Amino acid sequence: MIDFLRQLVSPWVWRMAWRDSRPARWRLLLFSSSIVFGVAALATIGSLRENLNSALGGQAKSLLGADLMVASREPFSAESENLLADFRRQSSDEVRELSFTSMVGIADEVAPKLVTLRGVEPAFPFFGSVVTEPAAAWQQMQAGGGIIVEPAFLASMNASVGDLAKVGSLELPVLGVVKEAPPSASGFSALSPTVFISLEKLESTGLAGMRSLAFHRAYFQLNDGVNAEQLVEANGAKMTELKLTQTTAESRSENVEQAIDYLYLFLNLVGISALFLGGIGVAGAIHVHVSERLASVATLRCLGCSAARSFAVYFVQCVALGFIGVGFGLLLAWVNLLALGAVLANYFPAGLPFGVQLSMDVGAFIQGGLMGVIVSTVFALLPLLAVRRVSPLAAIRKGEQFQSQGRRDPLRWLIYTLMVAVVFFVAWFDSRQLERAWIIAGAYIGFLLLAFGVFAAVGLLLRKACRWLMRPSWPFVLRQGVAALYRPNNQTGLFMMSIGMGVFFMLTLICMQNILNQWLDPERMAEKPNLFFVDVPPGEMSGVSTMVAEQGATPLGNAPIVSMRITDVKGVGVRQLASQGDASGHKIPAWVVRREFRSTYRDQLGDSEEMIAGEWISSWSASQKNEAIPVSLEQKMADDLGVVIGDELSISIEGFGVSLPIRVANLREVDWRSLNLNFFMIFPPGVLDDYVSYDVMTAHSAGPEITADVQKALFEKFPYVNTIDVSLILSAVQQVLAGASRAVQAMAMLTVLTGALVLVALVLAGRRVRIRESVLLRTMGASRRQITQVLASEYILLSSMAVTAGAGLSVIACYLLGMQVFQGEAFVFPWLLMLATSVGFVIVIVSLGMLLSRGIAKRPPLEVLRSA
Structure with a gap:
């Protein structure tokens, strides 16, 4: 190790690294471009976050307008x-x-x-x-x-x-x-x-x-x-008792900055994925480059060059490539910031909010650049291990025989560990402002290992399957194309990882957008409420319902609302339970103390509810004074309160000064995402009639014209009734999702572009091997057309398997997401969209591969005799 560090400062090593790169400089520069998009993403997003946080820090009080x-x-x-x-x-x-x-x-x-x-x-x-x-x-x-x-x-x-x-x-x-x-x-x-x-x-x-x-x-x-935070802390208990909430300028700024950090983390993880993928591309490119230079290494060893010195020569080349890739990445990040400023100027003609200025942040650029150099260098170490084990005897033997020795190098597992540690550190460093940053980084590493493990396994299975399944009876062109997938120095594994990861990201995002659009589809909502009428006085419910029906809408139901607070749980005050907990140490959430619950009464379950325990009470009358009223409780709320069926609580009816005992009669599971009237607590009819504050009614409108007629009619006679048109809210949400989806897909395109650059690098790196194989085939009588078909069949098989692996992993992720969103409801999986996009990826990859391989079939057979 000491000898290696000494060699790094040796002028001879740097001169030799420059001279040795002469035959492959342009190709090496292309290899270094694999990390350009990852570095650009990290630097761009980092600058955006720092610009926003700097602007918010300077105007923290403006976010609240007060201290x-x-x-x-x-x-x-x-x-x-x-x-x-x-x-x-x-x-x-x-x-x-x-x-x-x-x-x-x-x-x-x-x-x-x-x-x-x-x-x-x-x-x-x-x-x-x-x-x-x-x-x-x-x-x-x-x-x-x-x-x-x-x-x-x-x-x-x-x-x-x-x-x-x-x-x-x-x-x-x-x-x-x-x-x-x-x-x-x-x-x-x-x-x-x-x-x-x-x-x-x-x-x-x-x-x-x-x-x-x-x-x-x-x-x-x-x-x-006067410090606002100290003032609030000193009066916190009193404010909780009086049901008051507070916000300080500092806390508002922190909340906004935390939201920015979460958005930054999500986008940055996409950038890290692109950088990680680029690192793999660099590793593959260096693998090919080193394998071609083993003869030169052996010659240097014959001339007395030590293993450490020869290793230092190629290590210097890798570091230089990393710096070049980082330089182009930072230049692209600077261009991105200029372009973003021009685009956002169209949305904010008067200037960006909070005085944000989109400019290059030196710290973010340095951070992105260092991460790019570290990742590219660490990933390049793995193929460089072969240089250490080259013997001087390789000068008179085939260099390929010695390359396999690197696979048994014990340092290989140390490099693997270092690679995982570097990616973990990068993910943790970018999320360090958030709580449980190490868990976020660990989850991200787990995802990457799983994804790359799947792609590596698919690549291995593909190579083995090609060996097992290929038959001599197959056509010559197909046999040669299949054999190329498992020949020595094949790039099937790297190809699977680079293309598979890019396809996975893009298809998952496209599918996610499709699933969310289905969830918000107006046709799906045709049988559900899309109009809510709030603050209807109890005595006016009949008139409001009649008027809604007269205008063409369909009333779907109503719920009388009673405002209440929970005061005791199993005989213990909620404030004590929130601060000290019960005998078992269970504490109830602070929101239970502050919350004013709006409950209702009815004699049956709603469409979005399912009873999971206990007995439904459809009617009830007290047989004795102060007997606990049976209620239906939402399951998660029961878990928060630490109560089960039969436990008793006390409630206070707001505005009436009435305290009532209640008993948990049954537990319900509620689909809160539905547009039905859902409640934490439901009482049997007849016990809360005298305490109703107002009614809420739902209806379905077949179109905007009917909705407009309903709103006009109600506004004339009942101006105090609020009409909430959910279809407008859903439309606004769809627009927001569409805009967010485009932004996220643009980030995901960085991964796809990185995969494309890795593909280009891999194709060009293997060009010499393919030329040699082509010339050998020409010598044995193969035509140019047959060689072109061999190359096409190889790329078709490779791209089809890589895209299939990425699409398969995406299907699993999207299916799990769809089940989570729809929770048992039928949803249409976008098979046609996924298939069309996958076929498009295959066509683009094959076309790119063939474009980069042009001219290979034209090499004359005489090259074999010359090389001999």
Whole structure:
């Protein structure tokens, strides 16, 4: 080892490495291109993440608009106001916000739409800015002059600035559109357009008092020296007791950065896969290169060159190739960032959000470059082992006889371990910001080992099958093509891995998109609810149902809603169970303490429910005072609470000050992905009738025209009833999935392109062997056409098996995904799409192979005599 390190700094080794590369420099440069796309992906994605995190770090408070936000699902109580007063004394300013969903109409000929109404006070936001068009619209809105809407909402209503909008009992003018909106503290706003209104004007619309999903928020700008995190921690127990939630500027920034890190990790793992695949391509290329240079190595050994020195010569070549590939990869990453900036400029004409600047991040480029050099070098060590074991006697023998000695080299397993360790380190390093990063890296390594194990096994089976199955009676062309798959120095295994992995990635992503589109297909939803009517007063349910039916929609059912909280589980308070646990140490999740459960009562199971234990109670009346009411509990919630059938709990009915004992009568499994009305707790009829807050009703509309008629009719008579059109949400989700799918498929194309480069390198690396075989066949009388057919049959067999292996692994992955998504429901596997794509891959691979092999069949037989 010491001698090898000494040789690395020897000028003679570097001169010899340069001279020895003369016959194959262009081919070696092509070999180094295998890692270009992997390095480019890592550097590009790393720069994007650093640009985003840097921008977010500089504007952390702008993500929330304040130092601290305290929220409640109900109006702040007297005790809550006392706590907020303590916060106010440590703040320089405070503003309030009330937000909820409601129907808003503008033009008479267009159906009203569900929006998120945000009523805010003038000083909000404390940090960041609000940009409107016209510029004075925000100040006019805060003065009570009207509302501000999003541009897309205005366009969908065929309206313009200045039109009157009906908001509850008021008609208010549209003052302008928002270009840069104030920060939103709720994710629900993403499901509907946002309408801004002054808090004072919102309270006068008559809508605020009947909202089931209202959010009351208080924003604070803290004094200098007051730490928001410490303030929250000091009052955490009190806020939990008062059912208040909080968000600080720091936590909001951390949440956004964590989301960016998860997205970065997913995309980066694709880049690492491309880099890993490129490393295998480099290993295959160096394997061929070294096998061709064994005679030169033997000559050097005869002249007194030590094994360490000869090994250093080719090691230097590999490192140099790695640096060249990294250089081109970083150049491509720089071009990618310029192109991304130009593309995103079309989506964000006013500039990227949070002031993001797409620029090269030096740290990300250095990190990507180092990973590229390390991976290419480590993967090249495996074929270089043969150089160490070349004897001077090889100068008078066939070099191929000595290449097999490398397979028995004990260092081979050390190199294998080092390769796995390097890939594990790269995956861990890129996910180190996330929790359980080592588990993520381990799972990724397990996936890669499984995938490459499958492809290696298929390649081995293919070679053995060719030996077993080939018969002398087969046509000459087919025999020669099959024999090429298991001849000495064949590249079948590397070919299977490079092509198989690329095909696997692409087909899996295409199939995933197809399965998700099936899940969201409107035809599949034809028998399911696509209209939800929320906040229906109990006494108005009959009128709402009749009106919906008159407009052509089909009412499907309704559920009376009772708001409640769990106070005790088996006689122990939920706060104690959340903090200390029960006698067995089981702790209930903190969300149970904070959550307000919206439950219902009915006499039968729903379509999306299945009873798995206990007895269904369809009716019940207490035989004695304070007898526990039998309820049906969702199974996972029962597991979280640590209860089984027969256990008792206590609930508090919100708004009525009533506490009731309940008993777990049965457990249900609920398909929460369905669009039916699903609940954690279901009571028998007759026990909660007096505590109903509002009703929710579902219906099915056959088309957008019927939906528009329903919305118009309800808005005129019941403006406080919210109509949620699920078909619009599903359409929006489909568009988001389509955009995300294109982005992910673009990343997966890096793997395919890397596989293509590896294929090119392998074909060119084996060109000399194929020329020799071609010349021998020509000498024995084979025609040019026959030799071309031999090459074609070899590539057809290789590509067919590689694509079949990749497609087979993809089918398994997609079938498991489909079963998970549909959970027993029938779904159509995209066999035709998979088959067509696979055939397309085979055609492209064979065409590429034949293109790179052109001219081989034209070599004259005289070359055999000359080489002899």
